[in-house]
Amino acid sequence: MSDQSEQEIVSPSDQPKQLSDDQAAYWRANVTTLLSLLSVWFLVSFGCGILWVDALNQYQFFGWKLGFWFSQQGAIYAFVILIFIYVVRMNALDRRFNVDEDQ
């Protein structure tokens, strides 16, 4: 997610070629964001909640076994946080590529 160097703000252009280059860059940034967030999504639910649940259950987390907590509580909290990170990140991308809906 952090590998994108600061680009100068792309201005809308009348040339279709330029426009589609910008759009392609926006789409790549979007897909990169998606893939990184979805890897976290996979790790907290399918990883901690299912695949490694027995290993994590060796550890106690307050009154829960850790794996059990991930599968019945932690994963859900993580899902909510992920969506809000996505919203903030996409709104920033919209502005940077000048495709946000307010203009």
Add this chain to the structure above:
Amino acid sequence: MSAQVLTYVFVGLTFALYIAIAIWSRSASTQEFYVAGGHVHPVANGAATAADWMSAASYLSMAGIIAFEGADGARYLMGWTGGYVLLALCLAPYLRKFAKFTVPDFVGDRYYSQTARVVAILGVVFISFTYIAGQMRGVGIVFSRFLEVDIDLGVLIGMGIVFFYAVLGGMKGITYTQVAQYCVLIFAYLVPAIYISLMLTDVPLPMLGFGSTMNDGSGTFLLDKVDGLSQELGLSIFTEGSKSTIDMFFITAALMAGTAGLPHVIVRFFTVPKVRDARISAGYALIFIALLYTTAPAVAAFARLNIVDALDNRAYQDLPAWFSKWEDSGLLAWVDKNDDGLLQYRGGAALDPVKPRYSDTRGDLGERILKNQPTDNQNEVYIDRDIIVLAHPEIAQLPNWVVALVAAGGLAAALSTAAGLLLVISSAISHDLLRNTLARHLTDKQELRWARVSAAVAIIIAGLFGIYPPGFVAEVVAFAFGLAAASFFPIILLGIFSTRMNREAAIAGMLSGLIFTASYIIFFKFIAPEFNTAEYWWLGVSPEGIGTLGMILNFLVSFIVMQMTPPPPQEVQDMVRNIRIPR
């Protein structure tokens, strides 16, 4: 006041509220009827989505399932929330930019094919009807138990209410009623949970309470106490699952992808003004849903403690009144295997067959005599999972107004989901089948009339399902997810993320996913149920989780067919590029 009078008051008040909202938000155009004019505030849409999504199953059944299954219940908790991440990130914003009314709209336009549109219509109608039958039944159960009216009359009253605001108000009426219904249902779910959490642990938040210590001075953690008690009585250990890892994995994945592919949820994101609103709205929806979903496992753990406490080794004639009421409803049963007049609640099924079959006679203590054979184990009590949420406030001896509130909440959950599904069915008929396929000359006004007519017909059919439930409904509802995962989810996802994805690949992929998933389910559920055990399952995946394999098959077939057939027309590729950009 008695719980029954209070229930009448609460149910009456909430119904009056729903009707008032319906009158205030009538729909005047198809735009308003299908997508509420497209200007619902994202927070309101989030609440409406949550009410739409959380059905009688989430509200009434889920905590009960977890109370009996323990850790295995996580597949529902994660599956039915994790799908919203997929929906928010991969589908909702782009479908909002597409700016049409329905899922078949997208499938038909994106795959430039009337065949694909008709297949989508059939899928939408099938999924929605299987789902709605369960909702109407839930309405009937709440009415019969708490208001002591006949189940059928309960279904009729529920139909009348939904008819009023769905036919009159369309999506606009449904949206604002659903916001009210969300408030009712979450309040009704949280209040008893908070009460019970305080009683057992002194911690007010149930989602923290079930990880805290008991307040009985022993200093043991609540879950350790639950596990210890379960072990003592031979019940399954609450924090340990019995399903195989691979099966849990596949079932959870099928529920997630199925959630993201369900038409009545997707369509909610057509109602917000902007792409940005669609994104944030999914976030609000998930917060609202998570409030109930993080509470459910706590309720489940509390229920296990309270049930053992209330029933085990108690004399039948000393039991509180709720026991015989639920026994009369056919959802509790007792067989005195050792003739000591006390209930023994232990592991294993008490009866053979598992569900009670009552004779007309009563025993010496007033208990209903069963025709079932008693099993060899020591368990004497049958408890239907569906009563846990409804009976828990009574079991924990909470005040009457809390008991009444829970009934109003159950009705809100069932009615809100039923209304959302009815709207999807009605728009599939009037908009997709008539306006876009059979009768293209319809004016907006005629289409609106057809939308109301099909909503009315759909309500009547749904009510009949509720009154005469076909035996296979319970089986089919769980698989609506598998079918949605194997059909809609892949073709909508590829339709957005691949410009190369074409008509041929979509139809081949959808058919292979559907046929594979449906045949696997039909084989194990209907043709050879005696083989429905892990040793015969393919790769150890149960019919519940097979939708995930169907989805993978759909993706594979799509990729292969895509390479061998011509790309979609230029204007379709342009459309795909267009929906990827918010402006």
